[in-house]
Amino acid sequence: MLGREDDHIIGNRMREYLLNTLPEDAGILKTIRDKANQEGNPLLMEETARFLEILVKLKKPERILEAGTAIGYSSILMCQALEGRVHIDTVELDFDVASMANQNVKEAGLSDCIHVIVGDTIDVFSNLQGTYDMIFMDAAKSMYLEVLPHCTRLLNDEGLLVSDNVLFKGMILEPERKKHRTIIRNMREYLDSLCNEGTYSTSLIPIGDGVAVSIKNIKENR
Numbered sequence: 479m480l481g482r483e484d485d486h487i488i489g490n491r492m493r494e495y496l497l498n499t500l501p502e503d504a505g506i507l508k509t510i511r512d513k514a515n516q517e518g519n520p521l522l523m524e525e526t527a528r529f530l531e532i533l534v535k536l537k538k539p540e541r542i543l544e545a546g547t548a549i550g551y552s553s554i555l556m557c558q559a560l561e562g563r564v565h566i567d568t569v570e571l572d573f574d575v576a577s578m579a580n581q582n583v584k585e586a587g588l589s590d591c592i593h594v595i596v597g598d599t600i601d602v603f604s605n606l607q608g609t610y611d612m613i614f615m616d617a618a619k620s621m622y623l624e625v626l627p628h629c630t631r632l633l634n635d636e637g638l639l640v641s642d643n644v645l646f647k648g649m650i651l652e653p654e655r656k657k658h659r660t661i662i663r664n665m666r667e668y669l670d671s672l673c674n675e676g677t678y679s680t681s682l683i684p685i686g687d688g689v690a691v692s693i694k695n696i697k698e699n700r
């Protein structure tokens with residue numbers, strides 16, 4: 479039953495199996511998740527968190543750019559998975575939420591690795607000059623399409639672009655749906671660009687809320 483906002487895209491029974499089988503958050507990640515659940519702060523679904531850990535361990539990026547810090551869970555997760563051998567710039571729109579992220583990063587002892595930038599992803603990405611080995615897109619779904627050219631400029635060749643929430647609780651199947659119509663259409667266009675324009679090689683993974691894993695192709699192969 480896809481497309482209902484309260485359903486998981488792989489079905490509730492399968493999700494339960496995954497969660498019962500995968501290791502749970504531990505240490506500060508568990509503390510942050512428990513607090514976020516109590517206070518209603520959004521963060522990465524737990525099965526997606528385990529997937530992201532594997533991706534960063536495989537890619538071993540030295541520089542990561544993240545859109546959507548929230549309270550710092552995913553930045554801390556990526557930094558811990560890489561045993562601190564990474565620099566992460568992460569962008570959060572909401573000043574108070576960014577302050578909570580900074581507090582969590584400090585408590586995790588990772589202030590040297592994680593730099594929280596307060597601002598809108600489009601503005602911040604437009605003004606960044608350095609390049610990155612990996613970008614993790616996890617801010618408002620409505621802006622993924624607009625920010626894609628900046629991601630392409632900021633990513634190194636063979637850099638990894640990981641985009642969360644791309645199947646939008648199954649609503650990606652319903653482009654004519656009245657509620658969220660613009661977000662759904664933008665997301666379909668975003669996925670079409672990632673999959674079919676030749677700039678990226680992409681796989682779509684129906685885990686959590688849907689994850690697109692894309693590698694930026696080397697220029698001569700585009």
Ligand SMILES: C[S@@+](CC[C@H](N)C(=O)[O-])C[C@H]1O[C@@H](n2cnc3c(N)ncnc32)[C@H](O)[C@@H]1O
Binds near residue numbers: 549
């Ligand atoms: C799904 S949460 C991010 C979860 C986080 N990556 C984690 O797993 O710990 C999305 C966050 O993006 C922020 N956000 C929304 N629109 C944004 C924008 N245009 N630029 C930067 N952050 C934005 C929201 O305030 C929210 O904290």
